[in-house]
Amino acid sequence: MRVQLxxxxxxxxEAVEFYSKLFDAKVNKRKPGYANFAIEQPPLKLVLFENPGxxxxxxxxxxxxxxxxxxRAATERLKAAGLADSVxxxxxxxxxxxxxxxxxxxxxxRWEWYxxxxxxxxxxxxxxxxxxxxxxxxxxxxxxxxxYTRVVQDVDASHAADLSRRVGxxxxxxxxxxxxxxxxxxxxxxxxxxxLRAGETVLDLGSGAGMDAFLxxxxxGPTGHVIGVDMTEAMLEKARENARKTGVENVEFRKGQIxxxxxxxxxxxxxxxxxVINLSPEKDRVYREAFRVLRPxxxxxxxxxxxxxxxxxxxxDSVDAYLGCVGGASxxxxxxxxxxxxxxxxxxxxxxxxxxxxxxxxxxxxxxVMEKLExxxxxxxxxxxxxxxxxxxxxx
Ligand SMILES: C[S@@+](CC[C@H](N)C(=O)[O-])C[C@H]1O[C@@H](n2cnc3c(N)ncnc32)[C@H](O)[C@@H]1O
Numbered sequence: 001m002r003v004q005l006x007x008x009x010x011x012x013x014e015a016v017e018f019y020s021k022l023f024d025a026k027v028n029k030r031k032p033g034y035a036n037f038a039i040e041q042p043p044l045k046l047v048l049f050e051n052p053g054x055x056x057x058x059x060x061x062x063x064x065x066x067x068x069x070x071x072r073a074a075t076e077r078l079k080a081a082g083l084a085d086s087v088x089x090x091x092x093x094x095x096x097x098x099x100x101x102x103x104x105x106x107x108x109x110r111w112e113w114y115x116x117x118x119x120x121x122x123x124x125x126x127x128x129x130x131x132x133x134x135x136x137x138x139x140x141x142x143x144x145x146x147x148y149t150r151v152v153q154d155v156d157a158s159h160a161a162d163l164s165r166r167v168g169x170x171x172x173x174x175x176x177x178x179x180x181x182x183x184x185x186x187x188x189x190x191x192x193x194x195x196l197r198a199g200e201t202v203l204d205l206g207s208g209a210g211m212d213a214f215l216x217x218x219x220x221g222p223t224g225h226v227i228g229v230d231m232t233e234a235m236l237e238k239a240r241e242n243a244r245k246t247g248v249e250n251v252e253f254r255k256g257q258i259x260x261x262x263x264x265x266x267x268x269x270x271x272x273x274x275x276v277i278n279l280s281p282e283k284d285r286v287y288r289e290a291f292r293v294l295r296p297x298x299x300x301x302x303x304x305x306x307x308x309x310x311x312x313x314x315x316x317d318s319v320d321a322y323l324g325c326v327g328g329a330s331x332x333x334x335x336x337x338x339x340x341x342x343x344x345x346x347x348x349x350x351x352x353x354x355x356x357x358x359x360x361x362x363x364x365x366x367x368x369v370m371e372k373l374e375x376x377x378x379x380x381x382x383x384x385x386x387x388x389x390x391x392x393x394x395x396x
């Protein structure tokens with residue numbers, strides 16, 4: 001065994017140079033902000049943490065042991081003496097995984113009995129890493145398809161109902177749609193932006209499991225028709241199964257990309273979409289396609305996510321933030337300009353709400369993304385203020 005001395009140093013380079021000379025020894029491990037020396041004579045583990053401005057020079061003291069049972073024996077002895085402060089098994093610290101027991105001296109100085117198990121690439125516990133999203137539009141669509149295949153497989157119906165109430169659906173509407181049609185992935189209720197009329201043909205862009213398509217089908221009645229378009233096979237299967245099971249005949253679900261709609265020119269009266277266009281890497285194409293398929297005078301009723309100000313690049317680059325309808329969202333003005341550029345008139349924001357109020361920042365998925373991106377709850381609250389659910393009306 002050997003004694004360990006862990007110091008806080010102002011400048012790691014200077015400290016390494018000094019102690020190399022003092023002990024005539026080579027540094028044993030050197031990482032960003034951290035170095036140690038394993039000195040044989042006198043037996044000493046000298047650890048240096050670069051902590052500029054630290055109140056104390058001494059970080060902590062310890063005893064490094066080498067046998068499996070030594071930490072256990074120290075733990076039992078310290079526990080029996082009432083001196084064991086905490087026990088850590090297989091904890092990663094200081095670029096190594098270790099077993100250890102901590103004790104505090106009467107002044108609160110920390111001592112550890114520890115044994116190294118293996119080296120680690122990270123200083124502490126290996127952080128969950130945020131996966132970076134692709135840039136190529138086709139790859140983005142594949143990523144979205146994979147993500148939303150998981151969504152339809154893992155849906156929790158009561159959580160979905162709760163989220164949908166928060167974004168504007170009534171209990172009556174939630175009860176009216178087939179079981180499994182509501183995935184809780186909308187950011188508003190587009191069918192509430194303007195009334196649908198009996199006999200109208202409605203197109204739902206990114207129809208998912210059919211939530212809004214089924215609500216629209218009720219409103220347009222047997223003389224009307226609803227077309228849902230989605231590119232994710234698992235969504236289409238779920239939506240078609242729901243239509244079959246409930247015997248709803250005035251709705252169909254077509255496979256396709258909203259950037260190249262499988263729909264005739266000037267053939268629909270109303271376009272709906274709920275929390276989908278933010279997921280498209282080519283929003284201008286989506287709005288041009290929407291314009292093409294609408295009849296002159298036709299209406300657009302869309303709930304989508306936009307940003308009031310830019311978010312940090314790390315958030316915009318993350319796969320999770322993209323799938324969570326935040327990473328791909330455009331700035332509000334840019335979004336509205338895309339709609340106007342496609343040729344629409346009467347472009348107006350019917351209503352806006354804060355997206356985070358609806359999803360809740362304590363949602364486990366939000367928490368996981370925060371952890372991956374290493375952002376604090378305070379930063380999340382700040383960014384969340386910039387994420388808006390926008391409910392848009394426009395006419396061709
Ligand atoms: C957030 S979910 C919303 C689903 C549905 N609108 C709802 O509110 O329940 C997004 C849906 O859009 C679909 N989607 C995303 N990008 C798409 C694209 N470029 N073309 C077609 N469908 C797309 C996904 O497959 C997924 O079903």
